[in-house]
Amino acid sequence: MPELRKDPIIGRWVIIATERSKRPDELSSKANGSPDGECPFCETKEAKTPGEIFAIRKNNQPNTPGWQVRAIPSVAPFLRIEGDSDRRGHGLYDVMNSIGAHEVIVETPQHIDNIADLATEQIASVFYAYRERMMDLEKDQRFKYVLVFKNHGWSAGGGKEKHSRSQLIATPITPMRVKEELIGSRQYYDYHERCIFCDIIRQETQQKERVVCDMDGFVAVAPFASRFPFEVWILPKKHSSDFTKCDDQHRVDLARILKQVLLKLKKALDDPPYNYIIHTAPFRREKRGYWKTVNQDYHWHIEIMPRITRVAGFEWGSGFYICPIPPEDAARFLRETEI
Amino acid sequence: MPELRKDPIIGRWVIIATERSKRPDELSSKANGSPDGECPFCETKEAKTPGEIFAIRKNNQPNTPGWQVRAIPSVAPFLRIEGDSDRRGHGLYDVMNSIGAHEVIVETPQHIDNIADLATEQIASVFYAYRERMMDLEKDQRFKYVLVFKNHGWSAGGGKEKHSRSQLIATPITPMRVKEELIGSRQYYDYHERCIFCDIIRQETQQKERVVCDMDGFVAVAPFASRFPFEVWILPKKHSSDFTKCDDQHRVDLARILKQVLLKLKKALDDPPYNYIIHTAPFRREKRGYWKTVNQDYHWHIEIMPRITRVAGFEWGSGFYICPIPPEDAARFLRETEI
Numbered sequence: 001m002p003e004l005r006k007d008p009i010i011g012r013w014v015i016i017a018t019e020r021s022k023r024p025d026e027l028s029s030k031a032n033g034s035p036d037g038e039c040p041f042c043e044t045k046e047a048k049t050p051g052e053i054f055a056i057r058k059n060n061q062p063n064t065p066g067w068q069v070r071a072i073p074s075v076a077p078f079l080r081i082e083g084d085s086d087r088r089g090h091g092l093y094d095v096m097n098s099i100g101a102h103e104v105i106v107e108t109p110q111h112i113d114n115i116a117d118l119a120t121e122q123i124a125s126v127f128y129a130y131r132e133r134m135m136d137l138e139k140d141q142r143f144k145y146v147l148v149f150k151n152h153g154w155s156a157g158g159g160k161e162k163h164s165r166s167q168l169i170a171t172p173i174t175p176m177r178v179k180e181e182l183i184g185s186r187q188y189y190d191y192h193e194r195c196i197f198c199d200i201i202r203q204e205t206q207q208k209e210r211v212v213c214d215m216d217g218f219v220a221v222a223p224f225a226s227r228f229p230f231e232v233w234i235l236p237k238k239h240s241s242d243f244t245k246c247d248d249q250h251r252v253d254l255a256r257i258l259k260q261v262l263l264k265l266k267k268a269l270d271d272p273p274y275n276y277i278i279h280t281a282p283f284r285r286e287k288r289g290y291w292k293t294v295n296q297d298y299h300w301h302i303e304i305m306p307r308i309t310r311v312a313g314f315e316w317g318s319g320f321y322i323c324p325i326p327p328e329d330a331a332r333f334l335r336e337t338e339i
Numbered sequence: 340m341p342e343l344r345k346d347p348i349i350g351r352w353v354i355i356a357t358e359r360s361k362r363p364d365e366l367s368s369k370a371n372g373s374p375d376g377e378c379p380f381c382e383t384k385e386a387k388t389p390g391e392i393f394a395i396r397k398n399n400q401p402n403t404p405g406w407q408v409r410a411i412p413s414v415a416p417f418l419r420i421e422g423d424s425d426r427r428g429h430g431l432y433d434v435m436n437s438i439g440a441h442e443v444i445v446e447t448p449q450h451i452d453n454i455a456d457l458a459t460e461q462i463a464s465v466f467y468a469y470r471e472r473m474m475d476l477e478k479d480q481r482f483k484y485v486l487v488f489k490n491h492g493w494s495a496g497g498g499k500e501k502h503s504r505s506q507l508i509a510t511p512i513t514p515m516r517v518k519e520e521l522i523g524s525r526q527y528y529d530y531h532e533r534c535i536f537c538d539i540i541r542q543e544t545q546q547k548e549r550v551v552c553d554m555d556g557f558v559a560v561a562p563f564a565s566r567f568p569f570e571v572w573i574l575p576k577k578h579s580s581d582f583t584k585c586d587d588q589h590r591v592d593l594a595r596i597l598k599q600v601l602l603k604l605k606k607a608l609d610d611p612p613y614n615y616i617i618h619t620a621p622f623r624r625e626k627r628g629y630w631k632t633v634n635q636d637y638h639w640h641i642e643i644m645p646r647i648t649r650v651a652g653f654e655w656g657s658g659f660y661i662c663p664i665p666p667e668d669a670a671r672f673l674r675e676t677e678i
Contacts, residue, residue, distance in 0.1 A: 005564040006564055007563075008535060009524055010519040010520055010522075012564065012658060013564070014564040014659075015659070016665050016666070018665045090563075091546070092539065092542055147653065147659065149657070151653065156649075169659075175659040176658030177349075177659070178658070180658070181348050181349055188347075196348055196431075200431065203431055207430070224344055225352070226355070227353055275656060276656075277653050305655065310493075311650075314506075316566070317488060317618075317644065318486050318616060319516030320354070320508075320510070320515065321353045321354070322353070322356070323356065326356065
């Protein structure tokens with residue numbers, strides 16, 4: 001069973017694979033495509049993947065062609081769905097079983113690499129699949145959070161298959177970066193009785209210099225304190241703490257702006273590797289002491305991080321980032337990129 | 340003037356280059372070696388670098404041959420030594436001038452790539468240079484912290500010259516990761532009245548399974564909650580919060596264990612790219628309200644992070660790390676690696 005271990009000094013939980021002891025020469029990133037070179041994520045190759053957990057499909061026969069989006073278990077999960085977390089000490093350390101879910105959302109039956117190249121309606125269906133999986137996993141009381149993220153391109157951690165997909169990890173803990181955001185936005189709320197994200201959106205849409213696009217109730221901005229060149233956040237302009245509360249129309253609007261931003265990045269930066277991650281409120285916050293202001297202090301959003309520069313390790317060791325291009329210039333460049 | 344900007348939600352400061360607006364195609368990492376292909380860091384090429392700030396040298400003529408270690412200003416600094424920080428608001432955002440120092444410590448007059456291949460006495464001289472620069476910069480009341488770090492190898496952010504060197508950044512703020520450590524270790528101290536690092540060292544040297552080597556008053560361990568495969572921390576066994584308090588003998592002992600660990604990593608992992616970073620207490624803590632227990636709650640150390648796997652962006656977006664090899668296995672493998 002892999003373990004979740006807590007850094008005793010700063011409190012960060014880390015997943016430690018313990019199943020088998022990899023030799024160092026096995027650690028270098030290897031292709032995990034089929035040996036026959038066929039993409040296992042394409043329509044008609046359903047038998048090459050684990051059985052689907054969820055699908056948007058025309059016919060009712062699972063694991064057959066006729067689907068639009070498909071959720072399958074990861075073939076190399078770092079979290080196991082069975083058991084309980086069994087939190088315990090180990091001397092002064094904290095450890096628990098690495099229970100959770102690790103799923104892959106295959107975003108298209110066709111062999112298309114970049115979600116930016118899918119039709120808007122198809123991207124909206126991907127968001128619907130995220131939502132369905134999140135809501136299903138929320139029923140499991142062991143889990144506190146679902147992280148949905150995408151690794152596009154090899155140096156962003158993507159696979160070799162070049163078939164558009166994202167991943168979902170359900171965890172018994174709230175990830176540190178999300179927790180920091182929750183704490184920070186709560187402090188701001190306690191002081192101002194306003195959502196900090198709403199205030200940011202107001203300032204950004206007034207000043208306009210960091211806005212990449214503003215359409216259909218969403219705004220895409222280059223954050224004032226960007227960590228990476230061409231980092232872009234997409235936020236709903238109407239306050240909402242919970243991604244799963246988006247309705248059909250919202251998902252289409254979100255698909256439209258995400259496609260717009262990703263196509264601009266693709267054109268401006270020559271199809272860069274990138275990651276995106278959805279930050280949404282943890283499960284059952286209202287039951288965990290936040291009932292008074294739940295939905296008021298936090299604001300869901302998508303963070304998009306192109307990977308066009310090397311990140312030096314000292315940035316991990318220090319938490320100190322250097323962004324070589326001002327977000328104002330990045331936003332202007334993306335605004336002016338015609339797609 | 341480049342800016343330091345604060346993330347309004349989580350409070351992280353980021354350096355934003357604003358001097359000139361780079362076009363995206365200029366952002367990809369480029370070689371910064373001399374056009375004539377000569378290494379500017381070698382002895383006899385002193386005229387190719389900015390004038391030295393500090394050197395350990397036999398003759399008294401700066402910027403001439405005859406030196407052992409040399410500190411020079413960075414040719415592409417993100418922080419400027421002149422001016423004051425002029426902290427100010429920008430709507431709801433916080434910003435200050437990016438004052439500070441950015442220096443390069445050239446670790447050998449010879450064209451040697453890896454500090455692991457220098458003589459122990461030479462490495463001890465590098466530590467002496469770190470200390471001298473830290474103590475000199477501490478006199479500048481504008482600065483709170485000096486980060487000393489090394490980027491070895493291209494994918495760890497290293498340059499193309501393949502000449503062993505490290506970098507030093509003096510900043511008007513304490514970097515977030517160091518601050519988190521200071522807060523976490525202070526909380527532990529307040530509860531236990533013991534240094535958490537001392538407790539970790541005690542547990543690790545008793546259990547031994549995560550110890551890579553233990554010699555001369557220092558211990559090298561694979562941390563219980565390692566973020567990266569083969570991450571190794573070197574800690575002084577005798578409590579000390581401040582790297583600059585090391586005496587001559589300590590620096591030789593530290594050089595010996597660092598060389599040992601880096602040679603093991605080099606052999607075991609086939610000369611991997613790596614970063615290391617020194618975590619030490621900020622300047623003038625005693626004057627900032629920590630006088631009662633200063634030196635008691637924090638413990639300086641070096642964190643070494645080999646870069647042998649791709650880090651997916653979701654790890655930045657979530658603060659959630661997945662380590663594919665247990666630190667116990669990494670430590671055993673390194674212990675058994677003969678150098």
